[in-house]
Amino acid sequence: MKAIVQHRYGSPDVLRLGEIDTPAPGDDEVLVRVRASSVNAYDWHAMRGDPYLARLSFGLRRPTAMVRGQDFAGRVEAVGRAVTRFRPGDEVYGEAGPAGGAFAEYVSVAENLVEAKPANLSFEQAAAIPLAATTALVCLRDAAGLQAGQHVLINGASGGVGTFAVQLAKAYGAQVTAVCRSRNVDLVRSLGADHVVDYTREDFTRTDAVSAGRRYQVVLDLVGNRSLTSLRRILTPDGSLVLSGGGVFTGGSLFGPMSLLVRGPVVARFVKHRILAPSATAGRGHLATLRELAESGRLTPVIDRTYRLSEVPEAIRYVESEHARAKVVVTV
Numbered sequence: 001m002k003a004i005v006q007h008r009y010g011s012p013d014v015l016r017l018g019e020i021d022t023p024a025p026g027d028d029e030v031l032v033r034v035r036a037s038s039v040n041a042y043d044w045h046a047m048r049g050d051p052y053l054a055r056l057s058f059g060l061r062r063p064t065a066m067v068r069g070q071d072f073a074g075r076v077e078a079v080g081r082a083v084t085r086f087r088p089g090d091e092v093y094g095e096a097g098p099a100g101g102a103f104a105e106y107v108s109v110a111e112n113l114v115e116a117k118p119a120n121l122s123f124e125q126a127a128a129i130p131l132a133a134t135t136a137l138v139c140l141r142d143a144a145g146l147q148a149g150q151h152v153l154i155n156g157a158s159g160g161v162g163t164f165a166v167q168l169a170k171a172y173g174a175q176v177t178a179v180c181r182s183r184n185v186d187l188v189r190s191l192g193a194d195h196v197v198d199y200t201r202e203d204f205t206r207t208d209a210v211s212a213g214r215r216y217q218v219v220l221d222l223v224g225n226r227s228l229t230s231l232r233r234i235l236t237p238d239g240s241l242v243l244s245g246g247g248v249f250t251g252g253s254l255f256g257p258m259s260l261l262v263r264g265p266v267v268a269r270f271v272k273h274r275i276l277a278p279s280a281t282a283g284r285g286h287l288a289t290l291r292e293l294a295e296s297g298r299l300t301p302v303i304d305r306t307y308r309l310s311e312v313p314e315a316i317r318y319v320e321s322e323h324a325r326a327k328v329v330v331t332v
Contacts, residue, residue, distance in 0.1 A: 003067045003104030004312045009049035012313035012320070020066070023101070023108035027080040030114050032092060035074040036127035037102040037330045039312075039319045040160065041245060043068045046100065047316065068312075069102030070095050072109075073117055073126035074332075083111050091117040093126040093291075095134070095282035103312050105332055115287035118294035121301070126294075128301035128327035129164075133290050135244055135280040136165035136220075141172065143278040144218045144240045148173025151215070153204065153234065156222030157193065158184035158325045161245060163302045165220055166191045171298040177216065179204055184325055187302070205230035218242065232273050240274040302326035 005018040025031040047068055049055045058064065073093040076086050086092060094114040096102045101109075117126045139161075140146045152169050156162045157178030169176045170192040178193035185196050197204045204214070205226050215236045222245045231241050293299035304326045307315040312330055319328050 001105040002309065003101075004069070004309065005066050006047060006063055006068060007066065008062050009047070009055075012044075012047065012317045015047065015068070015313045015316070017310045017312075020104075022106050025078055025080045025083075025108045027082040028111050029080045029108045030076055030083055030086050030092070030111055031078040031106060031108045032072060032074045032094075032114070033077045034072045034102060034105060034107055034332045035123035036072070036332060037069045038071040038128045038132075038160075039315050039328045039330065040070055040131045041319070042070055042131065043100075043103075044316050044320045065099045065101065067101045067104050068316075069100050069104065069107075069330075070097075071127050071130045071132075072096060072102040072107055073123040074107075077106060080111075085111060086114065091123075093117045093123075093130060094287060095130040097281075103309065103330065105309075112284050113282060113287075115284060115291055118291045120295055120297075124303065124306060124329045124331060125301045128160075128303055128329055129290055129294070129299075130282045130287065131280070132160040132327060133164040133168070133299065133301075134282040134286045135161045136168050137286055137289065138278050138280040139220055139242045139244050139276075140165060140168055140218070143276045144220070144242050144274075146172050146174055146218055149175070150217040151175045151177070152218040152220065153177040153179065153216045154220045154222070155179045155204070155226070155231075156245070157188045157191075157196075159222060159245075160324075160327045161222050163188070163191060163326045164299065165222070166193050167299050168293070171293055174218075177204075177214075187325065191302070205234055215239070220244065228275070232275075235273050237272065240276060243275070243277045244280075303329050305329070306331055 001022045003020050004015050076088050076090040092114050101107045152174045154165045158180040176193045177195040178188040179197045182198050217239050220242045304324050306329045309332045
């Protein structure tokens, strides 16, 4: 089968379209003929082996898994002996797990990481959902316990996770303030944001903004461009700060934006605010919830660009440049 193969760490230049064996599903696995995948920050971190500490998982000197790609949507080709929920021909979507493998014609995945594809979505739309939407769901519903009527601020609302976070917060009845750049204001408004802050014109953490009563029960930071002190300033006394993502690791550094994920849980021990840095792994329950929300019309993936499988290096380069908004999809 054709797949995007990586034999060493580096820039998108290390990725090549090659021929490898089609995987055989294990007893509890589903073999899926991939119709579409999508690009996530996880893909370029794994591609670069960055930060270096992550190479304990990815492989010390070279990547253990040759094929990148987390999200997929497609049709079931074959199932293992212990699989009971799917059969060949079913349309499904899901997440490949830590080993990746979705930038390929076929991917073999554990049954619990697969769910029926939302019936009203195309394969491309469905492939945009798993990792990004699960991250938003875990951050808002599971970690923060977002409730109807609460005020939530989403910093990075026009990104892959952010566009889902705006919609999920509205689906759960919250009042949403979305932070994005000028060119994305109309986009986040169309997703249901009640208020939009253009960060090129206004600093949402400024003292005068807080004095004007702009405080939130939940702040979801997807960018990492503000200090913990600034982010805590806009929380209500019992508010929750949820940290996820935070830009691009470069050179294996734990300084800069991503350092919030390291320092947040430490600072949380000494302050009244809840500071959370949850990890998000898609599972059957999350994927089923997202499917139901999509089929009810409350969750619609936003796709920025679409690339062919052979163009995955260009797709990752585009996302890595941080100019992308919403999701970038790969058709197979």
